[in-house]
Every structure is written in C-alpha cells, then in structure tokens.
Amino acid sequence: MRAGARGYDTGGLKKISAAVLILGGTAALIAWLLTRPAPPREVPFARAVRRQIVSTITTNGKLEPVEFTVVRGPRDGAVIRLLVERGARIAAGSAVAELDSAEARTELEAARARLAQILAEQAVFEQGGQRSALTQAANAIARVQVDLDHARRQAASLEKLVAARAEPAASLDEARQRVRALETDLEAARQQREALIPTGSRESWEARRKEAETAVEAARRRVETATLLAPVSGYVYNVAVRPGSFIRAGDPVVEIGRIHELRATVYVDEPELGRVAVGLPIRITWDGAPGREWRGTVEKRPTQIVPFQSRQVGEVMCRLPNEDGALLPGANVNVEIQTHVAADALVIPKAAVRRDSQGAGVLLLAGDRVEWRSVRLGASSVTDAEIAGGLREGDAVALPTEGPLSPGERVLPRFP
Known part of the structure; x- marks a missing residue:
C-alpha cells in the first residue's frame, strides 16, 4: 500500500509539472507577442527630383465672341417667325426674324392715300381750281347778274309809274322782292365759286405734301423693318425670343458674333x-x-x-x-x-x-x-x-x- 501510494504521487507531480511548463510557455509566448515591436507599415514614397x-x-470660365452684334427690335411688335436657330452660321443681310406687319401695312396704305389726295388738291391749287366747275360757277353768276340787272331796271321803272299813279304799289313791292331774291342768289353763286378755289399759299401746300411724304416713308420703313436682318456675318450664339413673343423697341432678338477669336471670362477666386x-x-x-x-x-x-x-x-x-x-x-x-x-x-x-x-x-x-x-x-x-x-x-x-x-x-x- 505504501509503495502504491508513492507511485500515484509521482505520476501526479509529473502531470502538474507539465501543466506548469505549458502554462509558463503560453504566458511567455503571449508576453512576447504583446511586447514585440509592431512590423513596419508599408508606406508609399516619392523622391525629390529636378524638372x-x-x-x-x-x-x-465662359466664352463669348470678341466681336459681336445684338440684333434688336426696331419697334414694338409680336415676333411671328424666327428664321435662325442657335448655332447657325449666317451671312450679312440674311433675315433672322419677322415681326407682325399687318398694322404697319394698313398705316402705309392710309398714308399713301392721304398723299395722293394732297397731290391732287395741290394740282388744283396750281391751276387756280377745277376748270369745268369754275366755268359752270362763273356762268351761273353771269346769269344771275343779268337777271338781277333786269329786275333792278324794272323796279326803277315801277317806282316812277307808282309815283305817277300809273301802276299800283303792289307791283313795285313784287319787283323789289324779285330784286332781293336775285341778290341772294348772286351771293350764293359767288360763294360756291370761292369754295372751288383752294386756299393757302404755295409754301403751305408744299409743307402739307412733305408731311404726307414723310408719313408714307415712315410707314414704309415700319413695313420693311418687320423683317430683321443680320448686319454682319457670323455665328448665332444666342436667340432671346420665341415665335409669338411681344417685344419692345430696343429689346434683343438675336446675338451674332464672329467666332474666329473668342473672349473668356475666367472666374478667379479672390x-x-x-x-x-x-x-x-x-x-x-x-x-x-x-x-x-x-x-x-x-x-x-x-x-x-x-x-x-x-x-x-x-x-x-x-x-x-x-x-x-x-x-x-x-x-x-x-x-x-x-x-x-x-x-x-x-x-x-x-x-x-x-x-x-x-x-x-x-x-x-x-x-x-x-x-x-x-x-x-x-x-x-x-x-x-x-x-x-x-x-x-x-x-x-x-x-x-x-x-x-x-x-x-x-x-x-x-x-x-
């Protein structure tokens, strides 16, 4: 029994010793792992060089032409057609847009009619009036004058006869009424003739004619300016309106630039x-x-x-x-x-x-x-x-x- 007990104790001690050694080794390994320096990190580098x-x-920045022209509305009106689009290359004199010209054409027709009327009236003035009408008026005056002269003579004769009691007073009254009626007719005939003769001086007629011609020219320009033309050749880089837009005189319609040279507006921080x-x-x-x-x-x-x-x-x-x-x-x-x-x-x-x-x-x-x-x-x-x-x-x-x-x-x- 004693020998067996000693054998048992020897085996236990060996196991304990082995466990202690394992634990010690593990602890030493952990300590080494914890205390060893970390491996260097891989880092990218570059060398200083000369160059x-x-x-x-x-x-x-943003680009714009160095040379550009803005086609502006010549007058108030509605844009009825755009004839170019952004990016188009156009020649000088090309149509770019059309404005509504109906009102301008009506004004032109009225101005031309007024000018024609003034020219006709001026011609009458130059001739002293309308000849046929003046002749008829003169003949009417002459006839009335003859009748008036005759009536006056009759009235004068009746005055003598009535004074001599050779004619009744009623006959003289009737003769005098006849004279007054013919005098009224003569004045009316003279006024009718005066109405046929244009009034005013030659200078006033010239002024009226020039004023009418100016009105015709202004209306004609309004009709012509309904078509907007490019003043220069270039590139359409902006169209500011659309068909149906209403513009005021001076409003931009199309911007045209020569693009062989450009200007850049560059935005640089302060x-x-x-x-x-x-x-x-x-x-x-x-x-x-x-x-x-x-x-x-x-x-x-x-x-x-x-x-x-x-x-x-x-x-x-x-x-x-x-x-x-x-x-x-x-x-x-x-x-x-x-x-x-x-x-x-x-x-x-x-x-x-x-x-x-x-x-x-x-x-x-x-x-x-x-x-x-x-x-x-x-x-x-x-x-x-x-x-x-x-x-x-x-x-x-x-x-x-x-x-x-x-x-x-x-x-x-x-x-x-």
Whole structure:
C-alpha cells in the first residue's frame, strides 16, 4: 500500500509539472507577442527630383465672341417667325426674324392715300381750281347778274309809274322782292365759286405734301423693318425670343458674333488674384471637345470682386484664337492660368506636402523611420510643388496613407 501510494504521487507531480511548463510557455509566448515591436507599415514614397514646373491657377470660365452684334427690335411688335436657330452660321443681310406687319401695312396704305389726295388738291391749287366747275360757277353768276340787272331796271321803272299813279304799289313791292331774291342768289353763286378755289399759299401746300411724304416713308420703313436682318456675318450664339413673343423697341432678338477669336471670362477666386497679371498664358479645355486644348493670354485684370455661385471671384478677361470655330460661344470651359514657370526646380508631389501649426513640411525617410522636415514652398501646379528650401534632390518623402503617419514611426518604404 505504501509503495502504491508513492507511485500515484509521482505520476501526479509529473502531470502538474507539465501543466506548469505549458502554462509558463503560453504566458511567455503571449508576453512576447504583446511586447514585440509592431512590423513596419508599408508606406508609399516619392523622391525629390529636378524638372520644370509650371505654377497654375485652375478654375473655370465662359466664352463669348470678341466681336459681336445684338440684333434688336426696331419697334414694338409680336415676333411671328424666327428664321435662325442657335448655332447657325449666317451671312450679312440674311433675315433672322419677322415681326407682325399687318398694322404697319394698313398705316402705309392710309398714308399713301392721304398723299395722293394732297397731290391732287395741290394740282388744283396750281391751276387756280377745277376748270369745268369754275366755268359752270362763273356762268351761273353771269346769269344771275343779268337777271338781277333786269329786275333792278324794272323796279326803277315801277317806282316812277307808282309815283305817277300809273301802276299800283303792289307791283313795285313784287319787283323789289324779285330784286332781293336775285341778290341772294348772286351771293350764293359767288360763294360756291370761292369754295372751288383752294386756299393757302404755295409754301403751305408744299409743307402739307412733305408731311404726307414723310408719313408714307415712315410707314414704309415700319413695313420693311418687320423683317430683321443680320448686319454682319457670323455665328448665332444666342436667340432671346420665341415665335409669338411681344417685344419692345430696343429689346434683343438675336446675338451674332464672329467666332474666329473668342473672349473668356475666367472666374478667379479672390485669394488667387494677386498671382494674375496681364499677358500671362492660359490653357483652355472643353468637355465638348475631349482631347483638345486652346492657348490664349490674360487681357485684363478684374476691377471688382463679385459673387459667383458660392464663391467670391474676380472676372479675369482673356483672349484666345478659334480659327476653326470648334469652340462655341456660351460654352463653359476649364481654364489654367500659368502664373510662373521654373525651369530647373526641385519638385515633389503636391500630395506629399503636409501642414502643422508652424507651416509646411514633409515626412522625410530617415533609415527605416520618418521624420518631420519643414520646407519652403515655391511654385505649384495641379499635381506638383516646388521645394525652395528644406530638401535635397533624391530625398524620399511620404505620400498620403489610409491612416495617420507620425514622425518617428518605422515604415517599410514603397516606391512607385
């Protein structure tokens, strides 16, 4: 029994010892896993290299012709037809729209009728009146005058006879009534003749004629201006009305421009305006013509700051050639203004530049770790930044990573 007890105790001790060893090894492994340094993170890097860098302001703008003409309504009226559409190329003298001319044609007919009447009346004046009518009136006056003379003589004879009591007084009264009636007829005949003779001077008739001719000419112009013509050859880049629209005199109808040269209104944010100068080159691209680009220059700096969408901008005026007419007025374009060119600059990717409370810097590769290095920036483009101080050619700088990267952190550099 004693020997068996000792055997049992020996086996138990062995198992306990094995368990202790396993637990100790596990604890040591866990401790090592917890205390071992983390493997370095793989981080993309880029090297500082020397090459040309073009500093640019990237923004947007809108195109319009340098030379353009606005066809305006010559008078009030309704647009009955539009004869062009936006994008059409037209020649000078081509009809672009028609206004309602019914009222103007009525006015023209009335003015012509009035002129014809005045010309006829003036001819009568020049001839002293209508000859046949005047002759008839003169003959009527003469007849009445003869009858009147005869009646007066009869009345005079009757006055003597009545005085001599050779005729009754009633005969004299009848004769005198006859004289008065003929005098009335004679006055009426003379007035009728006067009515046939036009009144006024030659100057007044000339004035009436000229006034009527002016009215005819004005009505004729109103009819002619019902058809609106293009004053220049070019491209229709805006149509401001629709058929049926009522316009006032001076309202814009169609805008025509010569598009061999265009002006770009470029919207530059206020903080960037200090970099803009007259004569700087620009590069324009348009989503409507992928793969193409156009070159131009800054023509005029802005004179004020204006709101544009959610931005405060200055409107920089630029000019560019458009010989083949591929760019269209009114197009919204992408614009790069080249503000500075450095031919042999030390350049790193713009994305590698970081900022802290003291200014710009980079995370520089030093051995297997990164360290903060303050830098002085020069020109910049859309993708690159010039380093004017703080780095040397060949230095490796960290590019952005998914998580934050801190100075002193071990890294596994990866170069593209």
